Amino acid sequence: MKRFLKYREMWLLAGIVVLVGLISTRFPGFADPTNLRQVFNDTSILMILALGQMVVILTRSIDLSMASNLCFTGMVVAMLNAAHPAIPIPVLIVIALAVGLVLGAINGFLVWRLNIPSIVVTLGTLTIYRGATFVVSGGAWVNADQMSPDFINFQRTAFLGLPMLSWIAIIVIALFFLVMTRTQIGRSIYAIGVNPTASVYAGIDVGRTKFIVFCISGMIGGLAGYLWISRYVIASVEVANGYELNIIAACVIGGISMAGGIGSVGGAVLGALFLGIISNALPVINISPFWQMAISGSAIILAVVLNARGERRQGRIILRKAEAA
Amino acid sequence: MTDTPAPRHIPDRLDKPLSSAIFSWEALLVVIAVLIFAVNSFASPYFLDPWSLSDLTFNFTEKGLIALAMALLIISGEVDLSVAAIVALASTMMGMAVQAGAGTPVLMAIGIAVGLGCGAFNGLLVTRLGLPSIVVTIGTMSLFRGIAFIILGDQAYKGYPESFAFFGQGYVWWVFSFELALFLVAALIYWFVLHRTSFGRRVFAIGNNPVACQFSGVRVDRIKFILFCLTGLMSGIASVLITSRLGSTRPSIAQGYELEAITMVVLGGVSILGGAGSILGVVLAAFIMGLVTFGLGLLNVPGIVMSIFIGLLLIIVIALPIVWRRLREGRFA
Numbered sequence: 329m330k331r332f333l334k335y336r337e338m339w340l341l342a343g344i345v346v347l348v349g350l351i352s353t354r355f356p357g358f359a360d361p362t363n364l365r366q367v368f369n370d371t372s373i374l375m376i377l378a379l380g381q382m383v384v385i386l387t388r389s390i391d392l393s394m395a396s397n398l399c400f401t402g403m404v405v406a407m408l409n410a411a412h413p414a415i416p417i418p419v420l421i422v423i424a425l426a427v428g429l430v431l432g433a434i435n436g437f438l439v440w441r442l443n444i445p446s447i448v449v450t451l452g453t454l455t456i457y458r459g460a461t462f463v464v465s466g467g468a469w470v471n472a473d474q475m476s477p478d479f480i481n482f483q484r485t486a487f488l489g490l491p492m493l494s495w496i497a498i499i500v501i502a503l504f505f506l507v508m509t510r511t512q513i514g515r516s517i518y519a520i521g522v523n524p525t526a527s528v529y530a531g532i533d534v535g536r537t538k539f540i541v542f543c544i545s546g547m548i549g550g551l552a553g554y555l556w557i558s559r560y561v562i563a564s565v566e567v568a569n570g571y572e573l574n575i576i577a578a579c580v581i582g583g584i585s586m587a588g589g590i591g592s593v594g595g596a597v598l599g600a601l602f603l604g605i606i607s608n609a610l611p612v613i614n615i616s617p618f619w620q621m622a623i624s625g626s627a628i629i630l631a632v633v634l635n636a637r638g639e640r641r642q643g644r645i646i647l648r649k650a651e652a653a
Numbered sequence: 654m655t656d657t658p659a660p661r662h663i664p665d666r667l668d669k670p671l672s673s674a675i676f677s678w679e680a681l682l683v684v685i686a687v688l689i690f691a692v693n694s695f696a697s698p699y700f701l702d703p704w705s706l707s708d709l710t711f712n713f714t715e716k717g718l719i720a721l722a723m724a725l726l727i728i729s730g731e732v733d734l735s736v737a738a739i740v741a742l743a744s745t746m747m748g749m750a751v752q753a754g755a756g757t758p759v760l761m762a763i764g765i766a767v768g769l770g771c772g773a774f775n776g777l778l779v780t781r782l783g784l785p786s787i788v789v790t791i792g793t794m795s796l797f798r799g800i801a802f803i804i805l806g807d808q809a810y811k812g813y814p815e816s817f818a819f820f821g822q823g824y825v826w827w828v829f830s831f832e833l834a835l836f837l838v839a840a841l842i843y844w845f846v847l848h849r850t851s852f853g854r855r856v857f858a859i860g861n862n863p864v865a866c867q868f869s870g871v872r873v874d875r876i877k878f879i880l881f882c883l884t885g886l887m888s889g890i891a892s893v894l895i896t897s898r899l900g901s902t903r904p905s906i907a908q909g910y911e912l913e914a915i916t917m918v919v920l921g922g923v924s925i926l927g928g929a930g931s932i933l934g935v936v937l938a939a940f941i942m943g944l945v946t947f948g949l950g951l952l953n954v955p956g957i958v959m960s961i962f963i964g965l966l967l968i969i970v971i972a973l974p975i976v977w978r979r980l981r982e983g984r985f986a
Binding site: 390392438442443444445447448449451452453454455456458459460462463467565570573576577580586587616618619620621622623624625626627628629632633636 | 734778782783784785787788789791792793794795796797798799800802803805806904908909912915916919925926955957958959960961963964965967968971972975976
């Protein structure tokens with residue numbers, strides 16, 4: 329099983345290398361380490377979000393409200409910063425995590441206690457959280473000149489040759505890797521995805537674990553909210569509108585099965601990187617950015633087809649479950 | 654179990670006492686609709702005007718048409734997230750045809766054909782390759798709208814012929830718009846197909862147990878393929894209506910319609926897990942969503958705040974029966 333997973337990510341990695349190689353033939357500077365660092369930095373937020381979404385998908389659930397959570401938390405943090413510039417950035421990050429956690433916990437509670445399918449719950453909170461952003465802000469924007477210099481510059485501060493944003497992404501990736509492979513909760517998340525009934529008999533509290541994964545995805549949404557706002561230095565109701573599907577796309581390309589139980593931290597990161605490389609490469613090789621949507625759509629379909637073949641070759645029952653679901 | 658004798662007579666359908674009709678999902682939706690209607694007529698003096706009410710219907714007829722087919726698809730255990738993208742692509746193709754000098758009948762045919770084609774593409778991917786529909790249609794959603802963006806970029810198509818405007822702006826009789834009439838006729842057809850034909854029974858059966866259906870001789874994949882085609886077809890029809898109503902095409906047309914259509918279906922009592930639901934519920938849900946958005950609009954509530962109400966409505970209506978049942982059983986945690 330483990331070797332098989334590695335195998336799949338190797339394929340994705342190879343695909344990314346080939347992609348970078350192809351782009352370099354048109355634009356030689358692309359494979360330059362400086363540029364690749366830039367691409368990594370540009371993709372950091374999507375990688376973080378994809379990891380948050382991954383743990384939810386692994387338990388056979390889905391969180392459609394992540395982008396709205398990001399928008400709401402980003403607005404709250406930006407307004408706090410505009411009103412009280414003295415609040416230090418680490419405190420703001422903790423606040424962002426806490427606000428995100430609350431929003432995620434609401435999703436988790438409805439899924440856990442009321443047994444409402446997660447797609448229905450998060451479809452509802454998707455619109456509620458974005459609407460709440462409007463209510464909180466009164467429809468106003470928070471612009472760059474209202475944000476404190478610290479707020480904007482924190483993630484751009486270079487540390488050991490990388491901007492803080494990249495370091496945050498690396499820390500989050502490392503944390504997720506540890507949790508998913510080395511802790512009980514990580515194993516439980518996989519177990520629930522593979523077989524919820526057996527998990528119950530194995531003593532795993534399925535409902536509580538689902539609650540926890542929604543809390544995790546909520547915290548990630550909150551963290552990404554601060555990072556997004558300070559990166560694009562504008563907070564409005566329109567921030568990251570429709571981005572929830574990009575996050576899911578990154579997961580799908582990364583080989584995370586929507587039927588649950590299959591997927592890894594490496595896959596989610598590579599899936600996000602793949603999308604990031606495409607969006608960074610199109611302008612430099614003179615393809616209209618309007619092509620991006622169709623290209624990532626084709627990439628998703630291709631990824632699903634390839635992943636399905638991989639799963640079928642192994643003779644796993646999971647895929648048949650997916651067809652039935 | 655073993656010593657109960659086999660019943661001699663097996664009824665076609667179970668006994669349905671009156672109480673089950675009173676406490677049904679549809680009855681709950683009717684009550685909600687009446688409540689919202691009453692609140693609206695008190696809150697705004699402009700609400701109870703035939704023309705206002707007629708305008709109201711434009712809020713949901715296009716999404717409602719998509720929701721009808723989506724309901725069948727979700728009952729069968731699949732989902733299509735690409736419907737709004739199909740609308741955009743079909744509209745773009747119609748725009749191209751206008752540039753080439755096509756007349757109204759050709760435009761209509763193109764819109765519907767593109768929708769049908771896109772639906773068939775989804776259906777092929779899901780049934781032939783055995784892929785999960787939620788992922789496939791996230792992909793085709795980007796692909797279809799992406800093609801519209803490649804063709805149009807930041808431009809817009811205009812100059813639709815005058816006769817084309819009838820579909821989205823015309824009235825059949827007095828205040829009854831063509832869109833509303835079409836929606837009601839389509840609802841009647843879908844009701845008949847789902848609740849009165851063997852095809853409809855098979856759709857329910859597939860949603861409940863596709864494996865058992867397969868072994869019972871139901872062509873599961875073929876029916877699913879037909880349902881994807883139908884959803885595409887309805888999206889194509891919706892595209893004709895929207896394009897005709899707006900009189901222009903941008904690649905961002907109908908953005909977010911997929912989630913609104915799914916909200917309608919779920920609000921209408923269709924189980925997102927498949928196997929249960931009714932067309933009457935979906936039609937009522939469409940009216941409720943139209944009532945909420947229009948009523949709030951009359952009160953100058955911005956669209957984004959309305960979406961809070963829609964979201965809350967969705968969660969509360971789904972949660973209410975669950976909480977109610979637990980309270981009655983006295984084991985609410």
